[in-house]
Amino acid sequence: MDAVLFAIFAMHHSVFARPWAKRLVEQAVSTELVRTLYVWVASVLLAAVCMLWVPVGGVLFHAQGITAAGLRIAQVVGLFVGALAIRRTSIGELSGAWDTRAARLEAAGVYQVVRHPLYTSLLLLVVATPTMTGDRALFAALSLVFIVAAIPFEEAGLVRQFGQPYNMYRRAVRWRLIPYIH
Numbered sequence: 001m002d003a004v005l006f007a008i009f010a011m012h013h014s015v016f017a018r019p020w021a022k023r024l025v026e027q028a029v030s031t032e033l034v035r036t037l038y039v040w041v042a043s044v045l046l047a048a049v050c051m052l053w054v055p056v057g058g059v060l061f062h063a064q065g066i067t068a069a070g071l072r073i074a075q076v077v078g079l080f081v082g083a084l085a086i087r088r089t090s091i092g093e094l095s096g097a098w099d100t101r102a103a104r105l106e107a108a109g110v111y112q113v114v115r116h117p118l119y120t121s122l123l124l125l126v127v128a129t130p131t132m133t134g135d136r137a138l139f140a141a142l143s144l145v146f147i148v149a150a151i152p153f154e155e156a157g158l159v160r161q162f163g164q165p166y167n168m169y170r171r172a173v174r175w176r177l178i179p180y181i182h
Contacts, residue, residue: 001053002111002138009045010146014153019160051156056134068130078124084110105162107169114175116154119147123153123177 015021016038025034063071088109110117126140157165176182 001052002056003142004047005049005052006139006146009042009049010142011043012045013146014150017154018157022080056138058134059064060132060134060137060141062132063130071130074124074128078121078128078162081110081117081124081168082121085121105158105165107173112173113168113179115173116147116151116175116176119151120177123147147177148182 016025022034025037029037086110114120118145122143123140126136126143129136132140155166155170162169
């Protein structure tokens, strides 16, 4: 049940972010409302995942001392990375508010380190925990599978949108999620 809930949320995120899906939605609502509708539906789906989640139970590990402190620091780094990524892009676009700025390729700040810092932020927040419960482990595993599966589609869309500048950016910023790992 949990995997199905998460898959519905993930499919919305991936499918309705594609240009063909946006054009389809534009047939029902004005262009100005497409992003807002996308964000609202994503928010409702995430709330549904949280409310309908079937507890897995159990504790896989509980770190203490310096290990726990290191994991908490990694979570704070995740928050910081996410905040820096949002700051470099547009909080208006991310929140679904109308944003009149033209789409632009962001390649500065944290985007000079990894190409998908918001995904990096999410992973650090859900994986780097001092207490790994069964629920959190399942959510982390589903998130990781979704992110790794979604990145190729997202990058193909960015190549279509920005062309050669994005290809140059990919060569300049080798790491997608975690420097020296992925």
